[in-house]
Amino acid sequence: TTNVALVLARPLGQSPLQIAESIKTDLEADDELRAYLAKIEVAKPGYVNFYLQDSYYQKSLAQLQAQGVSMLRPKIGQGVKVNNEFISGNPTGPLHLGNGRGGFFGDALTRVLRFANFTVTNEYYVNDAGEQVLKLGHSIKKNAEAVYGGEYIEELHQKFAQIADVKEAGRAAAQDVLQNIIQPTVEHKMHIHFDNWFSEQSLYDDGLVDAALEVLAKNAKTFEEEGALWLRTTDYGDDKDRVLVKSDGQKTYFASDCGYLLSKIRRGFDVLVLTLGADHHGYTKRLEAAARALGFTGTLRINIVQLVRLVKDGKEVRMSKRAGNVVAIDELIDAVGHDVARFFFLMYSPNTHMNFDLGLAQERSQKNPVFYVQYAYARICSILAKAESQKSKIESQEIDLTLLTHEKELALMRELERFPELIEEASRSYAVHKFPHYAISLADTFHSFYDACRVIDEENIELTKARIMLVLAVKVVLGETLSLIGVSAPEKM
RNA sequence: GCGCUUGUAGCUCAGUGGAUAGAGCGCCGCCGUCCUAAGGCGGGCGUCGUAGGUUCGAUUCCUACCAAGCGCACCA
DSSP states (O other): OBOHHHHHHHHHTSOHHHHHHHHHHHHHTOHHHHTTEEEEEEETTTEEEEEEOHHHHHHHHHHHHHHGGGGGOOSTTTTOEEEEEOOOOOTTSOOBHHHHHHHHHHHHHHHHHHHTTOEEEEEEEEOOSSHHHHHHHHHHHTOTTOOOOSHHHHHHHHHHTTOSSHHHHHHHHHHHHIIIIIHHIIIIISOOOOSEEEEHHHHHHTTHHHHHHHHHHHTTOEEEETTEEEEOGGGGTOSSOEEEEOTTSOBOHHHHHHHHHHHHHHTTOSEEEEEEEGGGGGGHHHHHHHHHHTTOOSEEEEEEEOOOEEEETTEEOOOBTTTBSSOBHHHHHHHHOHHHHHHHHHHSOTTSOOEEESTTHHHHHHHOHHHHHHHHHHHHHHHHHHHHHTHHHHOOSOOOGGGOOSHHHHHHHHHHHHHHHHHHHHHHHOOTTHHHHHHHHHHHHHHHHHHHOOSOOTTOHHHHHHHHHHHHHHHHHHHHHHHHHTOOOOSOO
């Protein structure tokens, strides 16, 4: 359908219906279109509705069968290098639910972009250089300046409290947290692979922070005031200018960020993607400012993921034995399972302030639509397995797809047709939450088809063959959709 | 005080400058010789937070207000 006639009414000074009619007349005269269109209709205020012929969908299905999933992959990412940085939780304790949500989002985004032929590097920024390492040191030494608590601090206390220097103790502990808590959680619990664990300390070791300060000074974006060095971020819409080097000569965390941005720029990325928790949204302006001041001319996309509120019996839960004052993502995954946790987080648009009811976590997991989707996939596999066992009867070269004219078959083919445009749209808008919704919708259409149309019918071998081809196509697309969001596609349930 | 985000069905959430605003869950009823009933079919009278504005048309854009979350360091 198109509303173009409504939009054109004013500039053309004609009535929408008049314009719609003339569009209809023109298009109906087009021989090429006539091959695909069953009819064109003008509706009430001025819509033009197009009806595709069944043969269009049948051809499309045959094409998918012949070319496989690669035909669904848009070219829009060809030759574009993307750096996708996400989670980047401090190495001072377990990852919390907000990290989890951002993690699943970033990972799914990478999967979608890669499917659309972008070249993506997944990166985790490890804040192993700053003040928080010192805070961790104090915490494991349990002295007056301790800030972190929880079971893991006990363990770190046992291991590293004897190290005399606080900073050294903090470094050792941070390394331990990264290797024994964060990385296992990310890789084994969340099923996320990072190409790069980028160390903040390495920026100093490699001179990138100083290099960034030089570039910024050269671009005349810095100034000195009250003994400190500032970046004029207000030139780029920030509320206030930001300090790079404090009056005591210490570089700020923001200086590290500038070094990190310079590293990404020098590595030649066309697109820089960052996903931040909503508690860091105040940084977006200064990061954008820094990137531009450093001379970055590519695309910078900062995604803000709203925090997750954990609720139990209608009240917010904050305490966790494991992590101290937050609930750890690995605990949640242990409680509901990876697929459920992932699907649940990914279903919601990043700017939804979502509530996760822990009290209903188990129950919710039983009712989670992920099972509905996976069940559709398992059903497909079951049908195909049975078909395989009767291969001799249904095997043949000629498959007549024009037999697929049932209302439910056409509905299913139309649903499949949505997938390619969804990829394109999502790789532009980063709206990855559309995929869980699509998966539900496709599963829904399939279940309905399944109920109405028996696939394997020994009385009607020709129809059986055509339907198997349709079912195969659904398997490919549904399987790909699940793979894009990182949820498993089980052959049996 | 300023800024960002959010306010849509009982609950959790999609959605759109346009045609009767959708899904899941919950609730009610029906469907079993047959490829997995973790399924299907039917049942929704919603002030799209409130009030204005722009528009032929606003739930969608703008302004104000109300409510919620999060920010506003020479912290990280």
